[in-house]
Amino acid sequence: MDIGFQGNKRERTEIACICGERKTLKIGTVDNFIFESRIQVHNIPHFRCDFCGNVTYESNTGLPSLLKVAYRLKLMEIDWQQRDSTVVIFKIDLDYELKSQIEQMINKIIDDLKDGEPFLIMRDEPILGRRLENIVVLEEIITKVILLQGNGE
């Protein structure tokens, strides 16, 4: 039994395909489907058969959890190479300066953001964001804020 001793494991560059041809190791974009959603994963190592198009991944890519996060955040593409760094994704249209300002701020406070918890960035028009694992998505600009007045004393 292999007890996690991977140091001497030689990296494969070719494996057999179900069609009888060979699949070769490539790094690039692969389409994945989760239910009705197509999620493109960029820069991921995979074995692809040029003959029938069949794709296989190594088991250590962490792809299933990455796809789960992408699906929950409704992302249509994700970069496998960035899976270990904090990634800020803007689904809203903001100017470049504001985006980089928000990115810097999020990188500073990332540990204070709970996984899965939505948050608001307060400015003239608040921005709704959400963190899932190491991906932070800025989802929506809130254009209307209603302050509920209490009865007072």
Ligand SMILES: [Zn+2]
């Ligand atoms: Zn094949």
